Amino acid sequence: MESIAQLLRLIPKYEAFPQLVQALLPMLVSCVLIFAVLALAVLFAVWLERKVSAHIQDRLGPMYVGGWHGWAQTLADALKLLLKEDIVPASTDRILYKMAPYIVFLGAFAAFVVVPFGASSFVTDLNIGILYVVAVGSLSVVGIIMAGWASNNKYSLYGGMRAAAQIISYEIPSAIAIMAVVIPAGSLSMVEIVNAQKGGIQNWFVFRNPFIFLAFIVYFVASLAEVNRTPFDIPEAESELVAGYHTEYSGMRFAFFFLAEYANMFLVASVAATLFLGGWTQLLPASIAPQILPGPVLFFGKVLVLIFIQMWLRWSLPRVRVDQLMYLSWKVLLPISLVLVLGVGWLAVDW
Amino acid sequence: MKAEYSGEVMTLNMGPQHPSTHGVLRLELKTDGEIVADAVPHIGYLHRCFEKHAENIDYAAVGPYTDRMDYCAAMNMELGYVLTVEKLMGIQVNNRVRCIRIIMAELNRIASHLIAAGTYGNDIGSVTPYLWCFRDRETILDLFEETCGARLLYNYNWIGGLMADLRPGFEKKLVEFLDYFEPQVDNLNRLLSDNYIFIQRTAKVGILSPELAVSYGVTGPNLRGSGVKFDVRKDEPYLGYQDIDFEIPVGKGEHGPVGSCWDRYMVRIREVKESCRIVRQAVAQLTPGDVQESIPKRIKPPVGEIYMRTECPRGELGYYIVSDGGLKPYRLKVKSPCFTVMSAFREVSRGAMIADIIAILGSFDIVLGEIDR
Numbered sequence: 131m132e133s134i135a136q137l138l139r140l141i142p143k144y145e146a147f148p149q150l151v152q153a154l155l156p157m158l159v160s161c162v163l164i165f166a167v168l169a170l171a172v173l174f175a176v177w178l179e180r181k182v183s184a185h186i187q188d189r190l191g192p193m194y195v196g197g198w199h200g201w202a203q204t205l206a207d208a209l210k211l212l213l214k215e216d217i218v219p220a221s222t223d224r225i226l227y228k229m230a231p232y233i234v235f236l237g238a239f240a241a242f243v244v245v246p247f248g249a250s251s252f253v254t255d256l257n258i259g260i261l262y263v264v265a266v267g268s269l270s271v272v273g274i275i276m277a278g279w280a281s282n283n284k285y286s287l288y289g290g291m292r293a294a295a296q297i298i299s300y301e302i303p304s305a306i307a308i309m310a311v312v313i314p315a316g317s318l319s320m321v322e323i324v325n326a327q328k329g330g331i332q333n334w335f336v337f338r339n340p341f342i343f344l345a346f347i348v349y350f351v352a353s354l355a356e357v358n359r360t361p362f363d364i365p366e367a368e369s370e371l372v373a374g375y376h377t378e379y380s381g382m383r384f385a386f387f388f389l390a391e392y393a394n395m396f397l398v399a400s401v402a403a404t405l406f407l408g409g410w411t412q413l414l415p416a417s418i419a420p421q422i423l424p425g426p427v428l429f430f431g432k433v434l435v436l437i438f439i440q441m442w443l444r445w446s447l448p449r450v451r452v453d454q455l456m457y458l459s460w461k462v463l464l465p466i467s468l469v470l471v472l473g474v475g476w477l478a479v480d481w
Numbered sequence: 482m483k484a485e486y487s488g489e490v491m492t493l494n495m496g497p498q499h500p501s502t503h504g505v506l507r508l509e510l511k512t513d514g515e516i517v518a519d520a521v522p523h524i525g526y527l528h529r530c531f532e533k534h535a536e537n538i539d540y541a542a543v544g545p546y547t548d549r550m551d552y553c554a555a556m557n558m559e560l561g562y563v564l565t566v567e568k569l570m571g572i573q574v575n576n577r578v579r580c581i582r583i584i585m586a587e588l589n590r591i592a593s594h595l596i597a598a599g600t601y602g603n604d605i606g607s608v609t610p611y612l613w614c615f616r617d618r619e620t621i622l623d624l625f626e627e628t629c630g631a632r633l634l635y636n637y638n639w640i641g642g643l644m645a646d647l648r649p650g651f652e653k654k655l656v657e658f659l660d661y662f663e664p665q666v667d668n669l670n671r672l673l674s675d676n677y678i679f680i681q682r683t684a685k686v687g688i689l690s691p692e693l694a695v696s697y698g699v700t701g702p703n704l705r706g707s708g709v710k711f712d713v714r715k716d717e718p719y720l721g722y723q724d725i726d727f728e729i730p731v732g733k734g735e736h737g738p739v740g741s742c743w744d745r746y747m748v749r750i751r752e753v754k755e756s757c758r759i760v761r762q763a764v765a766q767l768t769p770g771d772v773q774e775s776i777p778k779r780i781k782p783p784v785g786e787i788y789m790r791t792e793c794p795r796g797e798l799g800y801y802i803v804s805d806g807g808l809k810p811y812r813l814k815v816k817s818p819c820f821t822v823m824s825a826f827r828e829v830s831r832g833a834m835i836a837d838i839i840a841i842l843g844s845f846d847i848v849l850g851e852i853d854r
Contacts, residue, residue: 183609186609187608187609187612187613188612188613188616189612284491285493288515288835360606360607361606361678363606364836370501370835370836370839371835372499372500445608445609446609446672447606447607448602448605448606448607448676448678448679448682449605449606449607449678449682449836450678450681450682451681451682451834451836451837452515452834452836453515453834454681454682
């Protein structure tokens with residue numbers, strides 16, 4: 131936000147604006163920027179998912195809209211969803227029904243405020259950054275339960291309840307896995323965590339010691355469950371619950387759920403890249419290779435690799451059952467993550 | 482104080498419009514949370530009065546209607562019908578007709594099992610096997626289209642012969658397809674059948690014990706999945722299946738009790754490989770001949786009744802025909818394999834979870850067109 135405020139000062143007679151405008155304008159611009167980046171990223175991710183799934187399944191995927199490999203397909207789909215009739219089923223709880231998509235989206239959107247895209251490209255550097263991400267990220271579960279409840283549909287209700295149980299369960303191992311990074315970094319601030327990993331691939335936390343490497347895997351598995359991706363997509367298990375909590379949604383409201391789902395994918399991939407893969411830092415130390423790639427490019431490159439793995443898993447694996455999901459969370463990932471944090475702490479102590 | 486748990490039972494209507502009921506089936510689930518206390522299947526949404534209708538049309542015209550029972554395996558449906566009428570009339574067909582019928586029936590068995598395996602993967606949450614299976618099925622449909630012009634409902638088997646002979650070059654294309662296809666089955670196994678999650682989801686679910694399967698009259702891959710080695714092609718051979726060398730795969734319970742969903746699924750996958758073997762042998766046995774030489778001018782069976790069963794992909798398909806010596810069947814009754822397995826559904830699915838209901842239903846591989854007729 132500092133850099134945005136500096137840019138804004140270039141506007142002629144900026145000092146003449148009222149104090150309130152001067153204070154609010156940078157925030158507004160940052161929000162719009164984040165939203166734009168996120169929306170573009172989501173459009174790209176949806177297109178990528180369709181291409182990746184198509185090629186895994188021996189198809190071509192979108193090929194026509196926009197010319198080159200159907201790049202404008204998701205744009206066209208988004209437009210279609212925008213123009214569709216806004217249907218609110220008669221038996222719904224109208225207020226909750228209308229609010230739910232925005233709350234789900236808000237959770238994913240707000241967390242990006244603290245994600246450092248580059249050395250100076252971040253909105254704000256909260257000193258409790260990662261805690262904030264975990265907290266805001268779990269907002270989406272409120273929206274999902276609201277959607278499931280307000281739809282007045284048994285399938286939606288099942289979807290909402292499953293999502294609540296699942297997200298709450300998996301937040302615990304994922305948060306504990308995050309602790310494995312916070313201990314060596316000595317800070318909760320996302321910017322500080324990235325700065326602690328500067329200087330090439332050997333300084334990334336994931337390669338620092340085996341405990342953090344395993345913590346990375348635990349975080350990745352748990353994050354898959356948090357964003358309802360296969361093999362943990364039971365809240366929207368198509369073959370069981372039709373479309374889960376968003377069965378009754380259509381048009382723009384559905385688009386918001388969709389946007390939120392992919393924004394969440396980006397969020398967990400961004401957090402994983404920031405915490406474990408060095409964020410925007412360079413792959414190689416300056417002594418070996420010139421540092422030509424800009425930070426945001428590296429950051430998005432790392433995020434895309436993780437997102438590709440998420441897609442790869444989604445189109446290869448079947449879905450686990452509810453009880454197996456809970457078993458994995460409470461009896462496998464939670465003890466493992468606790469042991470990992472102990473291990474990281476043991477290594478961190480200067481005996 | 483003794484705490485008593487009184488779970489509230491919620492009725493969840495799964496279907497008739499639901500992605501995983503494989504047609505218009507309605508399951509009335511009594512659910513207690515994720516546990517299903519009782520699952521009652523309601524059938525009849527696709528009832529078309531086939532049997533009554535058959536009493537009002539002549540024998541040859543019934544053929545296309547049999548296609549519409551199990552539309553995933555239409556060749557097998559019409560094969561059972563024409564064999565029954567031929568047996569009633571005492572018609573003998575030549576070797577070429579016999580071999581082509583075996584080829585078509587087995588190819589359609591492969592196509593049908595591919596749908597079963599693919600949609601089963603989809604039911605369990607894996608979409609990719611579904612498209613892989615449909616990609617391979619497409620080649621079979623191309624072969625059918627080339628031969629008889631239709632891709633789903635063929636009317637290819639006629640009473641006393643076939644609608645058309647094979648096109649030149651069919652055998653070559655067929656063998657090419659088999660050479661390509663057999664390794665693809667192993668690919669599918671690597672992707673789905675041996676997947677850990679898939680095994681966890683299916684191997685201890687929906688146990689249909691051999692005793693239960695026999696007592697409910699379950700047939701076909703569902704029965705063989707329970708470890709009972711019964712196949713009409715072996716035990717009551719027709720079309721000269723006794724001269725063909727093939728195995729009957731049965732469920733062995735590699736990953737849990739015998740008769741689980743995984744066993745039923747795996748029997749189909751193994752049957753696909755056996756069908757490839759049968760097709761190869763039938764192609765080798767092909768001799769030149771006129772495929773329409775035994776077609777009677779008038780189809781007028783003698784007075785009498787007959788029951789004959791054949792092995793269709795979903796099990797034992799029986800036709801019971803009563804003839805009063807006229808041009809139309811006096812009575813036609815179909816013994817449908819899906820209907821009998823559906824009767825065992827309630828027993829098998831009691832106490833399962835919602836996700837298991839889908840897994841059990843998918844492993845039975847039902848086609849509603851045949852249940853409701």
